[in-house]
Amino acid sequence: MIFIDLPVDVKTLIVSHIIRPTDLKSLCLTSKQLHAITVRQLYHSVTLDVGGPNDGQLTSLLNVKNIGLPYIRKLDLYLADVPDTCKCNQLQQANVVIRMILEFLPENILEKFSWHPWSPLNADNLLLLYRKQRRMKWMEAIALDRDVLPQLESDPSLKFDELFDNVKKLGLYPDSRDVLNMSHTILRRSKKVEKITLHTTFEDNQDNPIPLRELNDSATAPGLITSTLFRHMMPFESCTPLPLRDLTLQKIGLRYAALTYCKAIDFKNLRALRVYTCSGADTLFAEMSQSSRLPEHLECLEFKHEDNAENDALNAVDGFLCLVSGLKQLTLDICYAKQLPAAAGIARHGKTLKDLNVHASKGDGDEEELVYAVNEFDNICRKATGLQQLSVAAPATSITKIESIEFTSFMNSVSQLHELVTLHITTWPTNNPSAARMPRKIYEHLLQLLAQNIYARCTPSHSSSTTSVPSLPPFINGASTTPTTSNLPPPPPPPSAPSDPPPSTVANDYPYRIRKNHLVLVAFGTSDRVYDREDSTNQVIFLRSQHTDPLGHQSIVATQVGWCLRNYIEPRSDVLDFGLAKSCRPPATEEEGDD
Numbered sequence: 001m002i003f004i005d006l007p008v009d010v011k012t013l014i015v016s017h018i019i020r021p022t023d024l025k026s027l028c029l030t031s032k033q034l035h036a037i038t039v040r041q042l043y044h045s046v047t048l049d050v051g052g053p054n055d056g057q058l059t060s061l062l063n064v065k066n067i068g069l070p071y072i073r074k075l076d077l078y079l080a081d082v083p084d085t086c087k088c089n090q091l092q093q094a095n096v097v098i099r100m101i102l103e104f105l106p107e108n109i110l111e112k113f114s115w116h117p118w119s120p121l122n123a124d125n126l127l128l129l130y131r132k133q134r135r136m137k138w139m140e141a142i143a144l145d146r147d148v149l150p151q152l153e154s155d156p157s158l159k160f161d162e163l164f165d166n167v168k169k170l171g172l173y174p175d176s177r178d179v180l181n182m183s184h185t186i187l188r189r190s191k192k193v194e195k196i197t198l199h200t201t202f203e204d205n206q207d208n209p210i211p212l213r214e215l216n217d218s219a220t221a222p223g224l225i226t227s228t229l230f231r232h233m234m235p236f237e238s239c240t241p242l243p244l245r246d247l248t249l250q251k252i253g254l255r256y257a258a259l260t261y262c263k264a265i266d267f268k269n270l271r272a273l274r275v276y277t278c279s280g281a282d283t284l285f286a287e288m289s290q291s292s293r294l295p296e297h298l299e300c301l302e303f304k305h306e307d308n309a310e311n312d313a314l315n316a317v318d319g320f321l322c323l324v325s326g327l328k329q330l331t332l333d334i335c336y337a338k339q340l341p342a343a344a345g346i347a348r349h350g351k352t353l354k355d356l357n358v359h360a361s362k363g364d365g366d367e368e369e370l371v372y373a374v375n376e377f378d379n380i381c382r383k384a385t386g387l388q389q390l391s392v393a394a395p396a397t398s399i400t401k402i403e404s405i406e407f408t409s410f411m412n413s414v415s416q417l418h419e420l421v422t423l424h425i426t427t428w429p430t431n432n433p434s435a436a437r438m439p440r441k442i443y444e445h446l447l448q449l450l451a452q453n454i455y456a457r458c459t460p461s462h463s464s465s466t467t468s469v470p471s472l473p474p475f476i477n478g479a480s481t482t483p484t485t486s487n488l489p490p491p492p493p494p495p496s497a498p499s500d501p502p503p504s505t506v507a508n509d510y511p512y513r514i515r516k517n518h519l520v521l522v523a524f525g526t527s528d529r530v531y532d533r534e535d536s537t538n539q540v541i542f543l544r545s546q547h548t549d550p551l552g553h554q555s556i557v558a559t560q561v562g563w564c565l566r567n568y569i570e571p572r573s574d575v576l577d578f579g580l581a582k583s584c585r586p587p588a589t590e591e592e593g594d595d
Contacts, residue, residue, distance in 0.1 A: 052080025
């Protein structure tokens with residue numbers, strides 16, 4: 001049976017596995033039937049830049065003849081990136097475009113509407129959104145150009161209570177008393193809420209600053225945030241906690257508020273917990289470690305923190321990891337730490353762990369990241385053989401010399417991860433012993449050879465599951481410091497597969513253990529993205545591909561791809577989305593004209 005003869009339901013299932021928008025667009029142009037099928041997925045999530053020179057092109061999107069318009073479910077709006085000379089009236093232009101979009105969209109189709117820039121949204125646009133889109137599942141409390149809460153609650157035509165019948169996810173971003181009151185109103189009326197994202201930005205509000213002592217809880221009384229947000233649940237000793245499944249806390253003072261959050265939220269039912277830059281976070285983990293509050297089905301834990309001199313947060317997390325079980329995604333990014341999180345606590349979740357992202361450093365500046373000892377990292381890899389995404393700091397090695405014993409041991413441990421798809425190495429290989437930095441293009445070429453070598457060594461062998469592969473070829477005599485493109489070594493050939501690997505204990509001939517896995521992406525460095533849809537200059541990503549020469553021989557080639565494109569090539573690379581605290585440029589000189 002050929003594809004054209006398949007039933008529509010089967011074709012729809014096949015199309016659902018296509019993730020790249022350009023592929024979906026091409027598929028829409030093949031036939032009327034595939035156009036009607038594919039357009040539902042193509043328009044399900046729409047992201048637009050508004051307030052820029054391309055606003056006029058939105059007329060084709062909002063055309064009544066566009067059959068994809070009724071299938072828009074998620075609408076994310078960004079402020080366009082324009083030169084400083086054009087930013088005078090950009091926000092006003094963006095608000096006009098947003099109103100036009102809301103006017104032309106069919107009624108009651110949106111499930112989510114998000115305004116991402118940290119700038120006030122026009123209040124009239126919010127009222128229009130609430131009038132026309134009454135089936136949303138995600139609602140946000142964000143900064144507005146004026147307070148509309150009294151109008152929302154007093155206008156009977158809005159039917160404010162009916163807006164929350166389908167709401168299950170809340171995004172609360174208070175930066176003033178008005179937004180905090182709006183957050184309380186939304187939370188109080190959302191009876192089916194399962195996910196809450198609470199991110200405060202009071203420090204960015206210079207017009208009406210609120211002292212931290214008034215915002216956060218003290219030893220004797222609740223602060224403004226908890227007393228306003230959970231006002232309808234007071235007193236907390238007798239309230240019914242919220243049965244959340246997903247909770248994100250960012251920039252919240254938890255030193256004296258941890259017990260309040262544990263009373264207002266049922267942590268035992270949590271599936272995902274994310275704590276970013278919250279002072280006193282160790283008290284929250286201490287409270288959750290009690291048997292009456294310990295999460296029973298926690299699958300995702302993300303923790304980003306600046307620790308104190310006693311490393312209270314690190315010790316609290318280590319203890320929490322030894323009590324909870326069944327984690328599938330674990331992200332730890334800790335600054336001012338004396339050591340990395342305990343490997344034993346991570347290895348405890350080896351049977352279920354799929355994504356691992358662990359980093360720690362002794363400061364938040366130029367200090368080098370801490371690296372796991374060989375035996376500790378090997379213990380993690382031996383226990384967590386089901387890992388699909390891994391992001392860690394690797395031991396130091398030279399990009400122009402024979403790889404160090406520690407780096408080789410690191411790769412030997414990685415080779416045990418049979419299901420690994422994305423490998424993210426946040427540290428940069430150096431060009432030691434040379435003191436001079438090489439040009440960026442040459443450095444990236446050598447980095448490509450290193451990634452190419454990693455792919456070659458992780459390729460399944462036909463005759464043996466364990467073979468020896470030659471190391472990365474060094475420069476002639478190993479003494480070249482600033483090589484040119486003409487004397488760069490050629491890419492390594494595909495690895496041979498001898499029946500018995502030769503034993504070796506010498507550093508220059510240390511063998512890799514090759515095992516079958518699914519490694520697709522290798523990334524170096526940490527991202528410095530500010531705008532969510534731009535590539536980072538501090539991260540280099542390589543995709544595994546194949547090259548066929550004129551004689552028909554195939555070899556593995558590492559192809560450099562951008563951060564945005566890799567998301568559509570391999571969706572199991574979201575470990576690269578997490579913004580780490582440290583970001584450093586590669587040890588290479590930038591070309592003239594580069595930032």
